[in-house]
Amino acid sequence: RSFSFDVQLAKASLNFFKFTLIVIWEDPQMKTTTKVLIFLLISLSVSIGFSGTFFDDFSDSAKSKEIWEVVHRDWKIKDGYYWAPGQDGLKTVPLTLLPIKAEDGMVIEAQCGDVGDGNWQNFAVVYSYEDEDEVYTAGAGVGNKQWRFFQLTPKTAAKGGLWGADIVPGLATKSPLEAKEWYNIRIEIKGTEIFLFGDSKPEGKNLNEKHVFKKKTAPRGRLGLAAAGASPMFNHIKITGRNVEDLFLVSPLDKLG
Known part of the structure; x- marks a missing residue:
């Protein structure tokens, strides 16, 4: 697998996470505490899943x-x-x-x-x-x-x-x-x-x-x-x-x- 493919995959995944965060934050029926917990879980998964x-x-x-x-x-x-x-x-x-x-x-x-x-x-x-x-x-x-x-x-x-x-x-x-x-x-x-x-x-x-x-x-x-x-x-x-x-x-x- 080429280095360029790794970069494209990382960018696509990060864009997906950004979109997910926006959708969750704008949901009026979801409690603020629930939103915060979801944000923390997503942030943790990103930090574990991606390397520099x-x-x-x-x-x-x-x-x-x-x-x-x-x-x-x-x-x-x-x-x-x-x-x-x-x-x-x-x-x-x-x-x-x-x-x-x-x-x-x-x-x-x-x-x-x-x-x-x-x-x-x-x-x-x-x-x-x-x-x-x-x-x-x-x-x-x-x-x-x-x-x-x-x-x-x-x-x-x-x-x-x-x-x-x-x-x-x-x-x-x-x-x-x-x-x-x-x-x-x-x-x-x-x-x-x-x-x-x-x-x-x-x-x-x-x-x-x-x-x-x-x-x-x-x-x-x-x-x-x-x-x-x-x-x-x-x-x-x-x-x-x-x-x-x-x-x-x-x-x-x-x-x-």
Whole structure:
């Protein structure tokens, strides 16, 4: 189902609720207390049934730069994608964050890759930035052809230490991953469980390769993009959740239609 269909469905449903409220309010035979109760029930159902969405395809570099907070390394927007140059073997952790925090039921979708000029080849989406040296991510090792859950330590890496570690063993991809190719992934947060779905075919849409990590506590930190000593690139990112705000208006139809 396309993103545009979701938007049209949400608008139609909201218009229906507005019409219902007007009809109820203008009914002279209905008590005021009854009207108030109905309004509260409708409002509750709307708040439960609809989620907010943030989408960035990096087509407007000025707008994207206002939203993203670069924490480590140099990040650039080039030809409609967001990337951190590897600078010929640089081992530090590239990290950039959004003003959006993890929540239960959240879904994160992204198209990712690796340029290939870093010390290693991988990409990662941050699903919980909990401390400057405790960053939980999910993504793929392009070089070792695995779906991976990283716990990054960017502050330590910036001082010459380790980049972090895999928090569960990697899961082999069905097809080999290559640098300079785009791969679609989806991350779902369900309580303390984080599900990673991917397609190891370039730009593949059949995300049936599944990896799971059970965290001790529910994710609570900010979301973002990262990698481990690599040169990651991101073509777009879409985040859906109850408390997610559309930080700016962009048209996702060109890339998510």
